[in-house]
Amino acid sequence: MMQLIGPPMTQPSATHIEPIRDASRQVVRALGFLRSGLAGTDLPASAVHALLEIGARGRLTAGVLATVLQLDRSSVSRMLRRLVARGDVREEPGEADGRLKWLSLTPQGQDRCAAIHAFGRAQVASALARLTEAEALQVRTGLGLYATALTDAPLPPAVIETGYLPGALARCIELHARHYAAFAGFGRPFEAVLAAGLADFAGRMDRPCNRFWRVMRQDRVLGTIAIDGEDLGPGIAHLRWFILDAELRGAGLGRALVQQALAFADAAGYGETHLWTFRGLDAARHLYEQAGFVLADEKPGSQWGREVIEQQFIRRR
Numbered sequence: 001m002m003q004l005i006g007p008p009m010t011q012p013s014a015t016h017i018e019p020i021r022d023a024s025r026q027v028v029r030a031l032g033f034l035r036s037g038l039a040g041t042d043l044p045a046s047a048v049h050a051l052l053e054i055g056a057r058g059r060l061t062a063g064v065l066a067t068v069l070q071l072d073r074s075s076v077s078r079m080l081r082r083l084v085a086r087g088d089v090r091e092e093p094g095e096a097d098g099r100l101k102w103l104s105l106t107p108q109g110q111d112r113c114a115a116i117h118a119f120g121r122a123q124v125a126s127a128l129a130r131l132t133e134a135e136a137l138q139v140r141t142g143l144g145l146y147a148t149a150l151t152d153a154p155l156p157p158a159v160i161e162t163g164y165l166p167g168a169l170a171r172c173i174e175l176h177a178r179h180y181a182a183f184a185g186f187g188r189p190f191e192a193v194l195a196a197g198l199a200d201f202a203g204r205m206d207r208p209c210n211r212f213w214r215v216m217r218q219d220r221v222l223g224t225i226a227i228d229g230e231d232l233g234p235g236i237a238h239l240r241w242f243i244l245d246a247e248l249r250g251a252g253l254g255r256a257l258v259q260q261a262l263a264f265a266d267a268a269g270y271g272e273t274h275l276w277t278f279r280g281l282d283a284a285r286h287l288y289e290q291a292g293f294v295l296a297d298e299k300p301g302s303q304w305g306r307e308v309i310e311q312q313f314i315r316r317r
Helices: 016-028 043-057 062-069 073-086 107-128 133-150 168-184 187-204 253-267 280-291
Strands: 002-003 087-093 099-107 158-162 211-217 222-227 236-244 273-279 294-301 309-314
Touching: 002 062, 002 253, 016 168, 043 073, 043 087, 062 073, 062 099, 099 253, 107 187, 158 253, 168 187, 168 211, 168 222, 168 253, 168 309, 187 236, 211 253, 222 253, 236 294, 253 280, 273 280
Parallel strands: 236 273
Antiparallel strands: 002 158, 087 099, 158 211, 211 222, 222 236, 273 309, 294 309
């Protein structure tokens, strides 16, 4: 089962802006954009990018190149004259319209383009060699999202999927641990309870009475929820591990997750669905009550590592 949810528009946190600007300046300096030549050449950055774009497309016009590089046509025209004069680019008249000039790389330009790619790959490989595989994945995903955001292109939609995916259970634990450490001061005992519960569920999640959902954007797990149909006894479903990354809150995804989980529970014939939470999670409680849950019990407890007012909600069909 899959459901697409568009991304919400959020106000950027001021705590992110300056660190991102600082990192961007470091990247610009480290990659050599402030030097007279870029990527091991004696060419300015705009000319290097022009060669790469022409090489990637096979041929294109100066107008298209100006649009892709986000430069004015007069600047692109001057740059192209220099590249043609150097022997890296050739201009050929269009078949139907001689006024139209097609740009393509000469054999010399193709060699220069290949050398630029080799230089760039070596730079990236050298940096990634200092990172773990998980950190490299964060860099790839984060840069892709940031580049998309800078171009004003819409972010890819979030997708709700079911079933096991390598790393999804660990990501479920991470999302919970980080959120509730900041929100409620939970620490190692809370994470241990989560890990133990998910470890037990992992061996049972493919049984027909159980189901696990994950919210995906590209290859990132950004939310989870589950129905455990076994741990509370016959006829009772347990709604568990409901969490959503902050970047997706406000887009209706939380409601969509709860609705999918309850639709599964109803279709499976469970007479009741139970969940446990604690006082203070007002947004989540509002979702639960909208879905038909009623507060059934409330008392102090410390199963998650510090004392809170634990709450049990029950939904009956």
